[in-house]
Amino acid sequence: MNIEPMHVDGLDPPNEGNRRASVSETHPTLLSYEELWDLGIKYSKEHLRRLETDGLFPERVPLSAARVAWVEAEIIQWINDRISTRSGRLGERTD
Numbered sequence: 001m002n003i004e005p006m007h008v009d010g011l012d013p014p015n016e017g018n019r020r021a022s023v024s025e026t027h028p029t030l031l032s033y034e035e036l037w038d039l040g041i042k043y044s045k046e047h048l049r050r051l052e053t054d055g056l057f058p059e060r061v062p063l064s065a066a067r068v069a070w071v072e073a074e075i076i077q078w079i080n081d082r083i084s085t086r087s088g089r090l091g092e093r094t095d
Helices: 031-036 045-053 070-084
Strands: 068-071
Touching: 031 045, 068 070
Parallel strands: none
Antiparallel strands: none
């Protein structure tokens, strides 16, 4: 079965010879501190620094002397790791 790429008149069909990779394919997406909050990570900047120092949170990427970001894929993996380590027994007493 041979599937041909869709072609729009006036545009060259995509192929390996003329296809340019999108930015998301070549560079990771970076998240700001504010975007961490949007994902539900509502830690203070100092607490995030402590977690990073202890190896418990993905390391920040310095962008300038006063600006940092985090790699989105690493943050999503960290969130998924937290979810996968839950006990599954919410509300159960541990004493």
